[in-house]
Amino acid sequence: MDLGLSGKKAIICASSRGLGRGCAEALAEAGCDIVLNGRNESVLAATKSAIQERYDVSVQSVAADVSTREGQDALLAACSAPDILINNNGGPPRRDYTELTREALLEGTVQNFVTPIELIQAVVPSMKERGFGRIVNITSLSVKMPIEGLDLSSGARAGLTAFLAGVSRQLAPHGVTVNNILPGKMDTDRLKGGFELSAKQSGKSVAAVREEQAAGIPIGRFGNAEEFGQACAFLCSQYAGYITGQNLLIDGGLYPAAF
Template identity: 40%
Template sequence: MDFGLGGRVAVVPGATSGLGLASARALAGEGADVVIGGRRAGLAREEAAALPSAIGVGVDLTAPSGPETLVGAATDAFGPVDVLVLNGGGPAPGTAAGMTSGTAAEAVDLLLLPHVRLVEAVLPRMRERGWGRIIAIGSSGVQQPIDGLAASNVGRAALAGYLKTLAGEVAGDGVTVNMVLPGRIDTARLARLDRARADRQGAEVEGVRKESEAGIPVGRYGTPDEFGAVVAFLASRAASYVTGEQIRCDGGLVRAH
């Protein structure tokens, strides 16, 4: 299938590793011109150099000017942004009972506000040109809260509400808005979470992983490439009638409909 992404401009922040990098690689593989954003400028440029048509930009999305800087670099290099992937780091683990107004505000600052600013920077031109894809990398915690990740559950749920509302407002302009909800995908962040859980339980990391895999119908953790393929599909012209959705990529982990 031709995804129709040849010559399209895709911006992927938080893309020097993990799901962001997997998404950038998948989009590049379909012919998109890709802008890799990340705090580590050197690594962003290094990963971009490995792709057919890409640049790397060092950027801190939590800085008020960060989103505008990233979008400006993309426009200068390739032209108006066609595909925006919303992605960034997650808050530290913690319980809801232990959450304070400060940690709640930090979750919003990390998981909502930078993404709203990114959308502000690209949406007007997408609507003018009658084509755009906004795809957020979320978490299965949006639909089934994850124990011990209260701040992440709160911040990502806020983003989900914003994007669902936005999807209905811009669909008539040819702009689709979706979320991809990863379950347990084999990334460095997941390895850190497994380690933290093992430390809390006084258990071995391998035992924690096996226990987690036993709760996934597919019987294993997903790969970043499997996740990136879903992002690339949602960016494609084949997905032009898919909007306002939360697509799970979790091996059947979440039991909700």
């Protein structure tokens, strides 16, 4: 399927690995010129090389922490007027709410609430001028259901969701859509960290914890970055212009609800 994205420009935050990389690869496959981002320069360089070898698109990389003003400025220097913005960022580590200091609370809020809003503020004017823009925020299943130890991440991401609910309607008349993707248990480094914590608490092996958690998902497995990225690319496509202000769960049916 031609997604109508050939020649479009996309910034994908935190895209050197995991779900961000899945989104970058899917957009490159669709013909987008992309700007990758990550904090580990060697991992970022390897991802850039792999995508350049596979797809005939322009690939730039910016090694920076997107939560900082300097990091955001570097991204926008690489692509000042993107057609597509994928907001993604690492969340605060798993931690019981009683252990959260004021400093940790503020840092988590900056990572998962303030940063995406700042980037949206920066890229929206040029999107409105062109009459086309796609903004996709990678949040979490924890926006809709509690996940132990992720209270701060959940709160910040839920705040972002509520904040952008109104913003998405303001931007809709200008051809700019804003949607959120809520990953469930995806086979990423963050999920593996959760296995290790659960194994330590329960006395079970990491393999046993992994098997038990996969069995608890109706589809019977964890999600992967490739299928996640393809869903993201569709939300950026010419066919998704009538979809905005929505939260797409990609969780294998884990969230038990009719609506």
